[in-house]
Amino acid sequence: MDIKNAQLEVDNWIKNHGVRYFNELTNMAQLTEEVGEVARIIARRYGEQSEKESDKSKDLGEELADVMFVVLCLANQTGIDLQEAFDKKLDLKTKRDHDRHHNNKKLK
Numbered sequence: 689m690d691i692k693n694a695q696l697e698v699d700n701w702i703k704n705h706g707v708r709y710f711n712e713l714t715n716m717a718q719l720t721e722e723v724g725e726v727a728r729i730i731a732r733r734y735g736e737q738s739e740k741e742s743d744k745s746k747d748l749g750e751e752l753a754d755v756m757f758v759v760l761c762l763a764n765q766t767g768i769d770l771q772e773a774f775d776k777k778l779d780l781k782t783k784r785d786h787d788r789h790h791n792n793k794k795l796k
Contacts, residue, residue, distance in 0.1 A: 691760075691771040698760040709765045715758055722754040 689697070702709055710718065729748045732739035763770040789795060 691774055692769070694756070695760050695764055695770055698757060699764050702761070702764075709761055712762065712765060715762050715765070719755065719758040719762065722751065722758055725751045726755060 709715070725746075726748065729743065729746050729751060731737045732743050733748070760770065762768075763773075
């Protein structure tokens, strides 16, 4: 599924199940919360912190999907075509960063 269709799917879900979008500030707070859950898993599973028994059942993919859902909500409610924005950003990064990363001795 491309990003444009994902935005439509989220919009349909909100209309059919969610009553309405939470306001932008509430969604920003939710995004922060979801990113924190991703950070917790990464820090404990892949970082140096020990993983608590209660964290071992956490699904990183599910938490990343939560982040995506809220990002798609924010894009929808602020009128952003995220597919267009993403394509533009990827093109910019490709032009700007190609040689920079290939010449970065830290990445060798």
